[in-house]
Amino acid sequence: MPEPYGSTTFEAIEVEREGRVGIVRWNRPDRLNAFNGTMYAEWIEAYDAFNADPTIGAVVCTGNGRAYSSGADIGGFERTFTGGEAPPQKEAPHAPFDPWYLANGKPVIAAVNGVAVGIGFTSILWYDVILASTEARFSARFAAIGLTPELSSSWLLPRLIGAQRAKEMMLTGRIWSADEARSLGLVREVVEPDQLMPRAIALASEIAANPEPTLRVIKKMMLDDMLATDFAKVEQRSSDNFAASRQTAEHREALLALRERRPPRYHDTAYMDEVRAGLPKGTPA
Secondary structure (H helix, E strand, O other): OOEEOOOOOOOOEEEEEEOOEEEEEEOOHHHOOOEOHHHHHHHHHHHHHHHHOOOOOEEEEEEOOOEEEOOEOHHHHHHHHHOOOOOOOOOOOOOOOOHHHHHOOOOEEEEEOOEEEOHHHHHHHHOOEEEEEOOOEEEOHHHHHOOOOOOOHHHHHHHHHOHHHHHHHHHHOOOEEHHHHHHHOOOOEEEOHHHHHHHHHHHHHHHHOOOHHHHHHHHHHHHHHHHOOOHHHHHHHHHHHHHHHOOOHHHHHHHHHHHHOOOOOOOOHHHHHHHHHOOOOOOOO
């Protein structure tokens, strides 16, 4: 069962953990978890804490109430035309869902429990896996409200589901069911509402069982390769990363575990320090 994580009290999110999995719950259910400055800032604070914590290996995000997130809080959009002062909010130190920020962090799974619209939709495209409840709904709603897609989603969505499907989503602004999103290739798995978090935590736990440094390299490597235009550089990066990984303490421990027919002890800090100390001199740690 999830338990509280850390000592920070948040206004717009809840933060928990279950084993090696960190959990973030968007917590503005009265506003369908619409994102505002405080939510952005608190997400960064929580994700940074998880990234700095060696006992957390992966993260699950979900929403409290009926929605995952209905997108950006439109109060700020309305003030563009009506004027007026914004209510006091926390200020995010940088963009909360920047692709490189996420690529350099721990794996994140979206557990979409309800409607995911606007940035509630485009942000999860940059996550590593999307799971959905049968009650989930997805929409790139921008065209229907006179806006254009953000978070570079017009680049990423066609790479996830294909150009024609992405154009249909973005040009119609239609709302898609969880099963339709799965048929598009957007959602990995659809489960009943009461199974969503257990399934997401189980998948995150499976990922988190792997060595953290290796996961970080893989995440960064995949985004680098998606952006590459020179295949020779992709090939070189693949060879260099593979060669470097063969010299790590994590790979050494994997070989020892295979030989001794036991599970790897990647997350036993004192033990891994001993493995690292036993590497040949000059071997990268």
